[in-house]
Amino acid sequence: MIPAAITRSAVSALVVLTCVYLLLPSAVVVPMAFSAGDTLSFPPAGFSWRWFQTFLTDPAWQSATLHSAIVGVLAAALATALGTAGALGLVSGQVVAAPLVRTLFLLPMIVPSIVTAVAIFHLFSALGLTNSLLGLAIAHALLGLPLVVINVSAVLRKADPRIENAARSLGATPWRTFRWVTLPMIAPGIAAGAVFAFITSFDEVVIAIFLTGIDSATLPVQMWSGIRFEINPTVAAVSTILLAISGAALGLFALFRKPAP
Numbered sequence: 001m002i003p004a005a006i007t008r009s010a011v012s013a014l015v016v017l018t019c020v021y022l023l024l025p026s027a028v029v030v031p032m033a034f035s036a037g038d039t040l041s042f043p044p045a046g047f048s049w050r051w052f053q054t055f056l057t058d059p060a061w062q063s064a065t066l067h068s069a070i071v072g073v074l075a076a077a078l079a080t081a082l083g084t085a086g087a088l089g090l091v092s093g094q095v096v097a098a099p100l101v102r103t104l105f106l107l108p109m110i111v112p113s114i115v116t117a118v119a120i121f122h123l124f125s126a127l128g129l130t131n132s133l134l135g136l137a138i139a140h141a142l143l144g145l146p147l148v149v150i151n152v153s154a155v156l157r158k159a160d161p162r163i164e165n166a167a168r169s170l171g172a173t174p175w176r177t178f179r180w181v182t183l184p185m186i187a188p189g190i191a192a193g194a195v196f197a198f199i200t201s202f203d204e205v206v207i208a209i210f211l212t213g214i215d216s217a218t219l220p221v222q223m224w225s226g227i228r229f230e231i232n233p234t235v236a237a238v239s240t241i242l243l244a245i246s247g248a249a250l251g252l253f254a255l256f257r258k259p260a261p
Helices: 004-033 050-057 059-092 098-110 113-127 133-158 161-169 174-203 206-211 219-230 234-256
Strands: none
Touching (some): 004 234, 050 059, 050 234, 059 098, 059 174, 059 219, 098 133, 113 206, 133 174, 133 206, 161 174, 174 219
16 A cells, blocks of 8 residues: 555645646746847847837737737627526526537537637628627637536526525515525626636637738737747747736735635
8 A cells, every 4th residue: 555645745746747847838938028039939049128019019919909808808798698697597497408508508618619710700701790809709709608607507506596585585576686686696606707708718819810800800810920920029928928917817816815614
């Protein structure tokens, strides 16, 4: 029998190696963002802030960042509204063939992105929604929808239905019950789903390549174009900024997270 100390040491070593494996690409990208050279290279040739200045002053990068933010907010709002309604229906048991409907909600997570992109492109071409931020937001909402359904459904299953029944027995209308009882209970799930939907939209590139043009390119598309045609460290600078924002968000979450009872 293997001693417990050896088992803990082996597990700890495996966790450390996994974290190193996950962080190693970022550890390579960050130094390249401060390179004084004109191409992506590691180790970097000198130290310079020029590529961060390029990102902050170049109209193409500014426009792409703004487009990603707009599309992400619209997609998250649409996915949150539809996903919350879908989760309420599925958990309540009032939906016919609920397992089938639940599977349909999860399809965007299962079907390969390229297949979804081709299908959406043909549909949106007929509807005139290509090369528009609205069309891209609708497409990205489809990708964020399963994440909202999963998060809200998980919270709903943990909620005590007797609280809603008590509100209705005291004369509250269905809308007032939802507004003052159900909504506060599922608010954490809605917020988590909205955040995941926004991140999914902000990070998505395959569908964005199909649906956007020169005037509606998002930040991931601009980064993809930068890798293909320019190969300068601006892409690394943008990646470093996004990594810093993600790290700060995780730090704030850990700082303000309520400890488990």
